[in-house]
Amino acid sequence: MVEDERGVARALRRGLLAEGFAVDVALDGRRGLELAASGEFDAVLVDIMLPGLNGYDVVARLRERQVWTPVLILSAKDGEYDIADGLDLGADDYLTKPFSFVELVARVRALVRRGPAPRPAVLTVGELSLDPATRVVTQRGYEVVTTAREFALLEYFMRRPGQVLSKGELRDHVWDAAGDGLNVVEVYVGYLRRKFGQAAIETVRGAGYRLVAVGTTAGPGPVAP
Numbered sequence: 001m002v003e004d005e006r007g008v009a010r011a012l013r014r015g016l017l018a019e020g021f022a023v024d025v026a027l028d029g030r031r032g033l034e035l036a037a038s039g040e041f042d043a044v045l046v047d048i049m050l051p052g053l054n055g056y057d058v059v060a061r062l063r064e065r066q067v068w069t070p071v072l073i074l075s076a077k078d079g080e081y082d083i084a085d086g087l088d089l090g091a092d093d094y095l096t097k098p099f100s101f102v103e104l105v106a107r108v109r110a111l112v113r114r115g116p117a118p119r120p121a122v123l124t125v126g127e128l129s130l131d132p133a134t135r136v137v138t139q140r141g142y143e144v145v146t147t148a149r150e151f152a153l154l155e156y157f158m159r160r161p162g163q164v165l166s167k168g169e170l171r172d173h174v175w176d177a178a179g180d181g182l183n184v185v186e187v188y189v190g191y192l193r194r195k196f197g198q199a200a201i202e203t204v205r206g207a208g209y210r211l212v213a214v215g216t217t218a219g220p221g222p223v224a225p
């Protein structure tokens, strides 16, 4: 359970324990993601408004890491966020606060029963296609072999098509070691451009890079070279 209101967390935990669940509580989004990413849970309950990382980001990053543990969003009824966003990002169900404890238990039981559902959604941007499950990248239907790091960088871009991504953000998400300089990003963007064409990744001066859709997806698929 990722919930920053200690009183709420304590009460829900006590109730769930009484129902026979084992419950670990994280009081902020980053800790919640860290715990949930271990994949050792049957379900994850996540509040939306959290310090550090909000609930939607927790879900999105969890799915990015290929962790498919069922997620139940516990949202405050403040209308600040659209609940559909959470479901789009990979949550499985949601409850709007205030909810009844009986309802919560019923939802959690349903999620646990359902279990994790692998969702190898293939990402497509223009003529590029990337399958996170099989780790195959194709361009206009032809497979393009990538190294693990190129794949990770391309996947990060393809999950955010059209968004300007700073070198710092790319470095932090694709390279673990904080010791790597930003030039490693430039080098790997160069590799991707060499493989997929200069136009695929635009340089946004002073801001970073942006993946753009090149070609169309309306073509007939692979054609003879």
Ligand code: CA
Pocket (backbone or CB within 6 Å): 003, 004, 005, 047, 048, 049, 050
């Ligand atoms: Ca909160």
